[in-house]
Amino acid sequence: MRWENLTAEARHDRPADAALFGADAVTTRTFDTPEFAGITFHEIRARSVLNRVPGASRMPFEWTVNPYRGCTHACVYCFARKTHSYLDLDTGVGFDTQIVVKVNAPEVLRRQLGSSRWHGDHVAMGTNVDCYQRAEGRYRLMPGILAALRDYANPFSILTKGTLILRDLELLRQAAEVTEIGVSVSVGFTDPGLWRTVEPGTPAPERRLDVVRTLTEHGIGVGVLMAPVIPFLSDEPAQLRSTVRAIAAAGATSVTPLALHLRPGAREWFMAWLGQHHPHLVRRYERLYADGSYAPKWYQRRITRQVHELAEEYGIGPARGGMPRRIRPPEQEEEPAPAGPTQLTLI
Numbered sequence: 001m002r003w004e005n006l007t008a009e010a011r012h013d014r015p016a017d018a019a020l021f022g023a024d025a026v027t028t029r030t031f032d033t034p035e036f037a038g039i040t041f042h043e044i045r046a047r048s049v050l051n052r053v054p055g056a057s058r059m060p061f062e063w064t065v066n067p068y069r070g071c072t073h074a075c076v077y078c079f080a081r082k083t084h085s086y087l088d089l090d091t092g093v094g095f096d097t098q099i100v101v102k103v104n105a106p107e108v109l110r111r112q113l114g115s116s117r118w119h120g121d122h123v124a125m126g127t128n129v130d131c132y133q134r135a136e137g138r139y140r141l142m143p144g145i146l147a148a149l150r151d152y153a154n155p156f157s158i159l160t161k162g163t164l165i166l167r168d169l170e171l172l173r174q175a176a177e178v179t180e181i182g183v184s185v186s187v188g189f190t191d192p193g194l195w196r197t198v199e200p201g202t203p204a205p206e207r208r209l210d211v212v213r214t215l216t217e218h219g220i221g222v223g224v225l226m227a228p229v230i231p232f233l234s235d236e237p238a239q240l241r242s243t244v245r246a247i248a249a250a251g252a253t254s255v256t257p258l259a260l261h262l263r264p265g266a267r268e269w270f271m272a273w274l275g276q277h278h279p280h281l282v283r284r285y286e287r288l289y290a291d292g293s294y295a296p297k298w299y300q301r302r303i304t305r306q307v308h309e310l311a312e313e314y315g316i317g318p319a320r321g322g323m324p325r326r327i328r329p330p331e332q333e334e335e336p337a338p339a340g341p342t343q344l345t346l347i
Helices: 079-087 093-097 105-113 135-139 142-151 164-176 192-198 205-217 237-249 266-277 279-288 297-313
Strands: 027-030 040-044 050-052 063-065 098-102 123-125 156-160 181-186 222-229 254-259
Touching (some): 079 093, 105 142, 142 164, 156 164, 181 205, 192 266, 222 297
Parallel strands (some): 040 098, 123 156, 181 222, 222 254
Antiparallel strands (some): 050 063
16 A cells, blocks of 8 residues: 555645655555444554645635545545545445554644644535544544533634444534534435435444434534436436425525536546446436536536525525534633634634
């Protein structure tokens, strides 16, 4: 495996000493339990966990924390599959079953947040692979990560398909008292048959909507990323209506649709799945995505318009500014720490 070449920005023009970790820092484990059957974990001790998002990215944030690489959710469309090739790991089954775990992520993050070079920028989590995938139930990295962000009053957001986030409800509440936080749950559709084949390792859509409902009941506003909307499989008007209606019933503060995009690595794996399960759609996909990774603008606009109209009908709206949430303001203003991080407003 090409461990030494994995740098903070996934670039290969950096010197070897800039690697996040070396091969001598890797411990490979398997666990004899049904939930981890066939899965291999590569435990590494990272040198850095704050990753700067490339300037050319479409993402509305600059920094991420990803305690895992690879994901047992096994979503056939996952755009992060390509990142496994940086480690000479397979982007198909390997992405689903070879999980890299940054076992020291909480302490490294705490050290980096405390550095004079860190300015308290917003940190996004769950944007590459899910930080609440099944592995988190064993490794329990997120409580330490959330505690560090809370202690430094550093704004952050989480995107997840996992129900395990409810375990950390109290930490989220504590963080929301001192900084801006945003929580989003990904629910692209509610069709159980499609879910079982496209997202086989995830909690069912209705369980994810239970997460929205529970967090909302505890005062934490949750937006739903309706992603992906899958052309010809989940984009019929009745399907969109059913999904938006369920999202609204769960109490989501917003719904934001995102049409399926097929980047290299994900594209090959998804098209192989499509050929096996829906061969009659292969040619239609080849035409729809002939110009690149993203669906045509006309398709994206159509889906966005339909979902926003449905959202208005059901009393919810699109996401605004990352949908940060402060549960309640501190009881009194505290004197700023002389060397603490700067708290910024979320974009």
